[in-house]
Amino acid sequence: MRRFGLIGRTLGHSASARYFAEKFRREGIAGCRYDLFELAAIEELPRLLERLPELCGFNVTIPYKQAVLPYLDAVSPEAARIGAVNCVRRDGTRLTGYNTDAEGVRASLDGLLRGERPARTLVCGTGGAAQAVRYVLEERGMAxxxxxxxxxxxRYTYAALTEGTVAAARLVVNATPLGTAPRTDESPLLPYDALTAEHRLFDLVYNPPLTRFLEQGARRGARILNGEVMLHAQAEAAWRIWNGDPE
Structure with missing residues (x-):
């Protein structure tokens, strides 16, 4: 049995196990399983690996995308540039970290922007997921x-954001966990009345499909996208990495 999984602190919202179970069934992949491994602290990772020698690879989510780095033997060049890891391949005792979030961000922005190039973007959050968003924006030369x-x-605190700043940022990205089930009443503290039909909102959260952040944008005519495209793209990239195709 080849085993894969996801590590994080709170995983009740995650759709990763369901996604991979459906993938294995749809594609006739036998002898594999994907599980959720909640870790109260990243220091529990070595014990998990010792307990599960059949674990061939795992994804990493909040809050361990940066904290996992000291436990790795190597990091891909792109993950090193991003400064965060969300996918780990295990070869014997050797752990190699990758970042597939960037691929998910690329696919999401392609679908949301449809060739548009906003002059200014606001990225809410500064964690590991936000680092992947900033990396892709820089890659595309987007301020x-x-x-x-x-x-x-x-650059800004939420309290310091003005309606003018939000109005000028035609792409707004929520790269925080705010709004994730079960705390669906939460959202970044933005002056939402500054949003218009010219705005594009991308929320990395996919559960629920329509977060309060996205609902506020849709109510004002903005084009919106949740994190489902990103979930699928990064999961498929991880599967390729675990099966010998890190490119």
Whole structure:
């Protein structure tokens, strides 16, 4: 049995296990399973690996995309540039980290923007997922500003955002977990009245499909996209990595 899975602190919202179960059934992939492994702290990872020698690879989610780095033997060049890992391949005792979030962000922006090139983007969040978003924006030469609760980590704090700043940023990305089930009443604290039909909103959250962040944009005519495209794209990229095609 080849085993795969997802590590994180709280995984009740995750659709990864269901996605891979459906993939295995649809594609006739036998002898594989995908499980969720909640870790109260990243320090529990070595014990998990010792307990499951059949674990061939795993995804990494909040809050361990950066914390996992010291446990890895190698990191792909792209993951090193991003500064975060969300996919780990295991070969014996050797762990190699990759970042497939970037591929998911690329696919999502392609579908949302449809060739448009907003002059300014706001990225809410400064964690591992946000780092992948910023990496892709930089790759495409798209200017952005970051928003954080911590004034030392973002260009803006949420309290400092004005309607003018949001109005000028025609692409707004939620790269925080705010709004994820079961806490669906949460959303980034933005001046939503500044949104228009010219805005594009991308939420990395996919559960629920329509977050409060996206609903606020849709109500004002903005084009919106949740994190489902990203989930599928990064999962397929991870599967290729685990099966010998890291490119």
């Amino acid at each position: 952005y500003d970051t928003v954080s609760r911590d004034p030392a980590r973002g």
